[in-house]
Amino acid sequence: MIRKITSFAAVVALSISSHAALAAGSGNAPAAAAETEAPPPILFTNVNVFDGFGPELIEGANVLVEGNVITQVSTETIEAEGAFVIDASGKTMTPGLIDMHQHVMLNPPEGTATYQTRWDEASGGAIAIHHMNQNMLMKGITTVRDIAGDPLDIAKAIDMGLVPGPRVYSAGGAIGQTGGHSDFAERNIPVDRLRNDQDVSQASQNTWVVDGVDEVTRAARMNLRRGAAFLKVMGGGGVASEFDPLEILGLAEDEVARAVEIAADNGTYVAVHAYHDDSYDRHLRLGTRSFEHGFLISEDMVKRMVKKYEETEDIVWSFQCYMSINSFGSYDTMPAFFSHEQKLKGVRVGEGARNVAKWMNEHGMFVVGGSDMFSPGLVERIKEDLTCNVAAGFSPAQALKHWTGNAGIVLTWSGPKNPYQTYNLGQIAPDSYADILIWDGNPLEDIELILDESKLQLVMKDGRAYKNTMVTSDSIMYRPAVSEPKVYP
Numbered sequence: 001m002i003r004k005i006t007s008f009a010a011v012v013a014l015s016i017s018s019h020a021a022l023a024a025g026s027g028n029a030p031a032a033a034a035e036t037e038a039p040p041p042i043l044f045t046n047v048n049v050f051d052g053f054g055p056e057l058i059e060g061a062n063v064l065v066e067g068n069v070i071t072q073v074s075t076e077t078i079e080a081e082g083a084f085v086i087d088a089s090g091k092t093m094t095p096g097l098i099d100m101h102q103h104v105m106l107n108p109p110e111g112t113a114t115y116q117t118r119w120d121e122a123s124g125g126a127i128a129i130h131h132m133n134q135n136m137l138m139k140g141i142t143t144v145r146d147i148a149g150d151p152l153d154i155a156k157a158i159d160m161g162l163v164p165g166p167r168v169y170s171a172g173g174a175i176g177q178t179g180g181h182s183d184f185a186e187r188n189i190p191v192d193r194l195r196n197d198q199d200v201s202q203a204s205q206n207t208w209v210v211d212g213v214d215e216v217t218r219a220a221r222m223n224l225r226r227g228a229a230f231l232k233v234m235g236g237g238g239v240a241s242e243f244d245p246l247e248i249l250g251l252a253e254d255e256v257a258r259a260v261e262i263a264a265d266n267g268t269y270v271a272v273h274a275y276h277d278d279s280y281d282r283h284l285r286l287g288t289r290s291f292e293h294g295f296l297i298s299e300d301m302v303k304r305m306v307k308k309y310e311e312t313e314d315i316v317w318s319f320q321c322y323m324s325i326n327s328f329g330s331y332d333t334m335p336a337f338f339s340h341e342q343k344l345k346g347v348r349v350g351e352g353a354r355n356v357a358k359w360m361n362e363h364g365m366f367v368v369g370g371s372d373m374f375s376p377g378l379v380e381r382i383k384e385d386l387t388c389n390v391a392a393g394f395s396p397a398q399a400l401k402h403w404t405g406n407a408g409i410v411l412t413w414s415g416p417k418n419p420y421q422t423y424n425l426g427q428i429a430p431d432s433y434a435d436i437l438i439w440d441g442n443p444l445e446d447i448e449l450i451l452d453e454s455k456l457q458l459v460m461k462d463g464r465a466y467k468n469t470m471v472t473s474d475s476i477m478y479r480p481a482v483s484e485p486k487v488y489p
């Protein structure tokens with residue numbers, strides 16, 4: 001028999017015995033303290049669940065959250081003594097969204113790493129935290145994979161509860177060659193300054209400029225030493241950088257092989273920034289696992305990737321839909337801070353992206369979604385990457401899967417470097433972190449509703465509600481997070 005509770009005090013009184021047992025298993029607090037601090041379980045009833053994979057909703061489900069973890073999902077009645085019950089009839093529950101390609105440290109107005117000539121690191125960090133709270137967490141993006149940039153200590157502050165924000169999987173500074181996509185120094189910089197902390201982009205640890213296997217080794221190990229969950233390398237030219245046409249190759253064969261070796265030594269993986277067949281070929285042969293962009297590759301290369309995925313399940317295509325198709329869709333829609341040459345590069349990317357998305361969909365590639373949307377004008381609109389996925393031919397369920405279930409799988413590839421490895425991410429299922437969104441309506445029928453913030457009624461991360469317009473009692477807003485203890489150097 002489920003008891004509907006309206007008084008927070010009553011919930012605490014009724015649930016002492018059940019959650020004392022829960023807390024006893026966590027091993028990180030004396031039992032007496034746990035009895036007064038552990039929050040009551042939360043039971044969502046009669047909710048339609050997108051479990052992270054779909055394609056169908058589980059209709060009329062009940063979902064139990066205990067502490068920071070989902071413990072039961074069932075269409076049968078769930079017995080949960082003392083639970084705080086939330087009737088979610090007619091609503092849709094999805095996992096928290098996971099942005100697999102974000103650059104939280106590059107959010108000041110100028111956008112790219114060159115901002116650092118105009119903003120100091122403290123202001124860059126303050127702007128990052130503002131967007132991570134307001135434009136990510138509060139809009140339902142509960143995890144970001146930060147794939148060039150260094151928010152590692154901001155991630156630490158979030159985990160310690162000092163500032164609100166999404167979970168962060170960071171690559172640390174992206175690793176590229178002199179003149180490559182991580183080289184944001186001014187044109188006439190002397191080589192000794194490009195190699196040391198007098199280059200602002202590298203001084204802030206957002207990028208590395210390396211040449212040769214030894215320098216790759218040092219950059220990779222420094223990132224991992226500071227808590228990077230994976231490595232990001234530059235495999236070819238980029239739109240936002242100045243010295244590198246899209247056609248070029250980035251890190252050389254021996255440099256890529258070393259990055260892959262060091263990632264594997266640490267139980268994690270390499271992600272590559274690359275656009276065309278030559279760099280995709282190099283990285284497929286050498287063991288890179290996460291393939292970003294790829295908007296100039298051929299259909300044959302798409303087929304080769306699908307074949308490799310079907311054989312090994314160890315590679316993924318990371319799709320930046322909005323940035324490639326909408327933002328780079330035409331010369332005039334390009335970010336204002338781009339130069340003429342950068343805009344011409346963007347136009348080529350936009351043209352290629354539509355085809356590549358179609359082929360990836362047709363041939364059945366394993367896909368994750370990553371917005372690459374940062375800096376003012378874009379960071380407020382990250383969820384348009386999902387509606388773009390649908391406009392590009394994927395179903396709403398596929399778009400959500402790219403941003404939840406599939407993303408959660410790739411995050412586990414960080415192995416011992418995974419900062420959140422106790423439970424699953426990106427799923428509404430037992431043994432998953434309680435990162436939960438509740439929508440007023442069904443995004444599988446109308447994906448556009450995810451852009452209407454009034455339709456997002458609950459944002460929960462790690463068992464704690466950050467946004468709640470569902471229930472009049474605000475008691476769930478102030479539940480303490482119950483993360484597993486973390487030890488930071």
Ligand SMILES: [Zn+2]
Binds near residue numbers: 148372
């Ligand atoms: Zn990017």
